[in-house]
Amino acid sequence: xxIWLDDFLWTYQTLIHSLGINGLLALSMYVxxxxxxxxxxxxxxxxxxxxxGALLSLHTGLPFALVLAGSAVVPVLAAAAVGLPTLRxxxxxxxxxxIGLGEVxxxxxxxxxxxxxxxxxxxxxxxxxxxxxxxxxxxxxxGVWLVGRSRFGxxxxxxxxxxxxxxxxxVNVPAYHLGALLASAALAGVAGAxxxxxxxxxxxxxxAFEAAVxxxxxxxxxxxxxxxxxxxxxxxLTLLPELLRPLHDFRGVFNGLIIVLVVxxxxxxxxxxxxxxxxxxx
Amino acid sequence: xxxxxxxxxxxxxxxxxxxxxxxxxxxxxxxxHGLIGPNGAGKTTLFNLxxxxxxxxxGNILFEGRDIAPLPIHARAGLGIARTFQNIRIxxxxxxxxxxxxxxxxxxxxxxxxxxxxxxxxxxxxxxxAAEALEALEFVGLADRAQTRAGDLAYGEQRRLExxxxxxxxxxLLLLDEPAAGMNPHETADLACLLRRVCERGVTxxxxxxxxxxxxxxxxxLTVLNFGRRIACGTPQEVRTNPAVIEAYxxxxxxxxxxxxxxxxxxxx
Amino acid sequence: MFxxxxxxxxxxxxxxxxxxxGFTLMVGVLRVINLTYGFYFTLGALVALAGCRDLGLSxxxxxxxxxxxxxxxxxxxxxxxxxxxRRARAPELASLMVTLGAVLLLYxxxxxxxxxxxxxxxxxxxxxxxxxxxxxxxGAAQILIVVTTLVMVLGLWVLLSRTRLGLALRAVAENPDxxxxxxxxxxxxxxxxxxxxxxxxxxxxxLIGLNQNAIQPYMGETMMLRGFAVIxxxxxxxxxxxxxxxxxxxxxxxxxxxxxxxxxxxxVAFTLMVLVLWLKPAGLLGRARVTRA
Numbered sequence: 039x040x041i042w043l044d045d046f047l048w049t050y051q052t053l054i055h056s057l058g059i060n061g062l063l064a065l066s067m068y069v070x071x072x073x074x075x076x077x078x079x080x081x082x083x084x085x086x087x088x089x090x091g092a093l094l095s096l097h098t099g100l101p102f103a104l105v106l107a108g109s110a111v112v113p114v115l116a117a118a119a120v121g122l123p124t125l126r127x128x129x130x131x132x133x134x135x136x137i138g139l140g141e142v143x144x145x146x147x148x149x150x151x152x153x154x155x156x157x158x159x160x161x162x163x164x165x166x167x168x169x170x171x172x173x174x175x176x177x178x179x180x181g182v183w184l185v186g187r188s189r190f191g192x193x194x195x196x197x198x199x200x201x202x203x204x205x206x207x208x209v210n211v212p213a214y215h216l217g218a219l220l221a222s223a224a225l226a227g228v229a230g231a232x233x234x235x236x237x238x239x240x241x242x243x244x245x246a247f248e249a250a251v252x253x254x255x256x257x258x259x260x261x262x263x264x265x266x267x268x269x270x271x272x273x274x275l276t277l278l279p280e281l282l283r284p285l286h287d288f289r290g291v292f293n294g295l296i297i298v299l300v301v302x303x304x305x306x307x308x309x310x311x312x313x314x315x316x317x318x319x320x
Numbered sequence: 321x322x323x324x325x326x327x328x329x330x331x332x333x334x335x336x337x338x339x340x341x342x343x344x345x346x347x348x349x350x351x352x353h354g355l356i357g358p359n360g361a362g363k364t365t366l367f368n369l370x371x372x373x374x375x376x377x378x379g380n381i382l383f384e385g386r387d388i389a390p391l392p393i394h395a396r397a398g399l400g401i402a403r404t405f406q407n408i409r410i411x412x413x414x415x416x417x418x419x420x421x422x423x424x425x426x427x428x429x430x431x432x433x434x435x436x437x438x439x440x441x442x443x444x445x446x447x448x449x450a451a452e453a454l455e456a457l458e459f460v461g462l463a464d465r466a467q468t469r470a471g472d473l474a475y476g477e478q479r480r481l482e483x484x485x486x487x488x489x490x491x492x493l494l495l496l497d498e499p500a501a502g503m504n505p506h507e508t509a510d511l512a513c514l515l516r517r518v519c520e521r522g523v524t525x526x527x528x529x530x531x532x533x534x535x536x537x538x539x540x541x542l543t544v545l546n547f548g549r550r551i552a553c554g555t556p557q558e559v560r561t562n563p564a565v566i567e568a569y570x571x572x573x574x575x576x577x578x579x580x581x582x583x584x585x586x587x588x589x
Numbered sequence: 590m591f592x593x594x595x596x597x598x599x600x601x602x603x604x605x606x607x608x609x610x611g612f613t614l615m616v617g618v619l620r621v622i623n624l625t626y627g628f629y630f631t632l633g634a635l636v637a638l639a640g641c642r643d644l645g646l647s648x649x650x651x652x653x654x655x656x657x658x659x660x661x662x663x664x665x666x667x668x669x670x671x672x673x674x675r676r677a678r679a680p681e682l683a684s685l686m687v688t689l690g691a692v693l694l695l696y697x698x699x700x701x702x703x704x705x706x707x708x709x710x711x712x713x714x715x716x717x718x719x720x721x722x723x724x725x726x727x728g729a730a731q732i733l734i735v736v737t738t739l740v741m742v743l744g745l746w747v748l749l750s751r752t753r754l755g756l757a758l759r760a761v762a763e764n765p766d767x768x769x770x771x772x773x774x775x776x777x778x779x780x781x782x783x784x785x786x787x788x789x790x791x792x793x794x795x796l797i798g799l800n801q802n803a804i805q806p807y808m809g810e811t812m813m814l815r816g817f818a819v820i821x822x823x824x825x826x827x828x829x830x831x832x833x834x835x836x837x838x839x840x841x842x843x844x845x846x847x848x849x850x851x852x853x854x855x856x857v858a859f860t861l862m863v864l865v866l867w868l869k870p871a872g873l874l875g876r877a878r879v880t881r882a
Binding site for chain 1: 622670673674679680681682683685686687689690691692693694695696697698701810814817818820821825852855856858859860862863866867870
């Protein structure tokens with residue numbers, strides 16, 4: 039590795055980590071939005087992944103790969119419990135049910151002894167190497183992209199356009215809703231574990247309502263034409279407060295404003311171009 | 321003649337109001353079957369029952385001898401039932417070619433893992449789908465619009481796109497809900513020609529339409545509904561002379577004429 | 590002991606019902622989950638508090654002032670954010686998202702301006718006495734809440750079922766397009782609904798603020814979690830269901846805290862909500878419109 043690159047990585051390690059992690063979170067949001075649903079539980083899934091990962095690392099000698107796998111499984115179970123009954127209902131039911139999930143988990147983190155209570159959990163080993171984070175982001179982006187370009191992606195785009203018409207052409211709408219929600223919970227869980235092993239300290243407030251809204255703002259700013267949109271959205275919204283320090287203090291105002299303005303005036307986000315799947319054969 | 325679709329004693333109520341009341345009829349394979357009746361007669365509800373958008377209260381629906389009433393919507397597409405909608409439902413943001421390819425969804429089989437890893441099998445299937453979708457577009461005369469955004473098509477073109485999307489699944493039965501609505505006589509004639517060619521391909525058509533000329537030239541059998549009940553069934557000739565049908569239609573027409581006259585007399589514009 | 594618990598549960602339930610009344614109305618008539626609802630609740634409490642503390646108004650003047658402020662805020666925010674989306678016939682989740690962004694924005698501005706410390710109504714805003722019913726003790730704030738909830742539920746019921754405005758509102762709730770064909774001005778009904786919901790939220794904010802006597806910007810957000818549970822348990826848009834669900838939730842929370850553990854209390858709403866989603870998605874009374882895919 040050239041010295042300058044090594045230097046660069048060392049200086050900006052925290053920033054690069056949060057770019058990668060936020061990219062993964064944005065992708066997890068994209069997966070749900072891509073089937074025309076809205077989950078407000080991304081921060082909750084992330085928190086579950088973070089606590090699961092941290093506890094596994096602190097109390098067991100499992101290799102990091104297995105810790106990450108565990109951090110994906112637990113949020114998936116929570117997503118199934120909350121999401122299954124809402125699959126056949128309109129999108130607002132999932133949105134409401136997932137808002138509640140975050141709050142109830144917060145109550146548990148604050149009250150349970152093993153999670154360190156309101157003070158949080160410290161001393162988590164810093165196992166999230168930069169390459170792991172970037173590799174997982176690239177892998178997730180590649181996978182979501184390939185699925186999006188396939189017949190599955192076309193079915194999702196159809197559902198977004200008109201759910202009834204999509205069902206009539208043979209798309210199993212509830213199955214897609216469930217699949218997307220579970221995949222999204224797994225991605226958010228892994229992102230949570232990565233962030234816990236990067237910052238080495240987590241607390242219940244990291245996964246509250248505001249975090250959920252921030253994750254949504256990544257996806258909305260980028261637009262959901264393709265999975266690249268949310269990742270770019272995450273990039274912009276992670277870098278911007280670093281470049282403009284005052285934004286740091288007004289984060290809530292800023293993220294809220296972004297959502298309002300983009301939904302009203304730029305409903306397709308800053309990367310509105312849809313994925314091209316089929317070209318006209320010659 | 322074999323019955324492709326057999327609706328028997330189907331009933332559906334909305335808040336105690338019978339939308340479809342004890343309706344039975346059979347659609348024979350290879351035919352064009354018309355479903356007619358005044359507004360609110362229950363034609364679209366019947367379509368929704370056949371395609372599974374609303375559950376049946378009573379009765380059953382046999383498709384190729386199999387009871388499809390308990391099946392979810394998407395499974396019916398796999399069996400070979402396709403439909404269009406009265407108020408066009410296309411995927412506005414998709415290209416025309418993609419829309420038709422989406423119509424083939426029920427026939428595609430590349431497993432999820434192949435797609436996730438971008439393996440050759442899924443790519444080969446995508447190439448096949450593109451070729452087939454283009455062929456379907458040529459068939460309905462939209463090939464030159466393949467890369468256009470579906471929402472940007474003209475009204476008549478959107479109607480044809482919906483038909484192409486339905487055909488992409490290679491259906492045995494195609495349900496068409498007022499395909500000629502909003503079309504001028506020229507477009508309607510073109511549509512009749514297109515539907516005849518669809519039928520020649522071995523697709524059975526069940527057609528809801530208000531344009532009587534269109535219905536009479538195209539259909540070999542008709543089922544007439546009024547207030548959710550079947551009031552007649554037979555060849556166009558038989559139906560045309562059926563007293564119950566004349567009363568149902570003349571009744572509403574006479575009422576319309578009376579209302580129009582009353583309006584004029586009051587100076588109402 | 591049990592009687593007192595039950596009474597406490599019912600009073601708590603009345604606050605939930607009171608809070609959810611306007612929320613249900615919004616959901617039912619406007620068919621949008623407006624997440625800014627909790628903000629109107631906060632606003633009502635803060636305005637009434639400012640009236641009592643800084644202007645020296647009596648509660649009976651401060652209460653309508655808070656209600657009015659909340660109602661106006663609701664109309665302004667709905668007109669600015671949701672009317673354009675309605676006009677564009679945007680998908681229902683777009684309106685949910687825009688209110689989500691707005692609520693984060695509003696709370697952030699509010700807490701930056703006022704700080705997050707807890708404020709209290711001056712002593713003597715309400716009489717200090719209490720009433721004994723047998724062995725059950727009820728404070729003035731509690732009685733006020735129960736009475737107001739009763740009055741408001743009855744008032745809303747009369748409005749919806751006995752007046753022309755109520756008829757028009759129900760027509761809009763049923764089908765806005767058909768309602769506008771019947772010469773009902775849908776935009777005006779939308780405004781009326783926002784105003785009414787905002788006013789109800791404001792009243793709930795003042796009264797619940799008085800009862801808890803701990804007022805801070807995020808109090809509305811905390812209540813919203815109960816609000817979501819109540820509208821799901823009662824059935825989306827079902828006013829009577831919301832009242833029943835509020836009472837059930839209040840009693841369940843007090844009983845859970847009293848007989849299991851006080852820590853369990855905050856999880857009750859979510860647990861009940863998920864149970865209802867699994868077992869009875871159309872709500873307790875089973876009358877909500879549940880659109881299936």
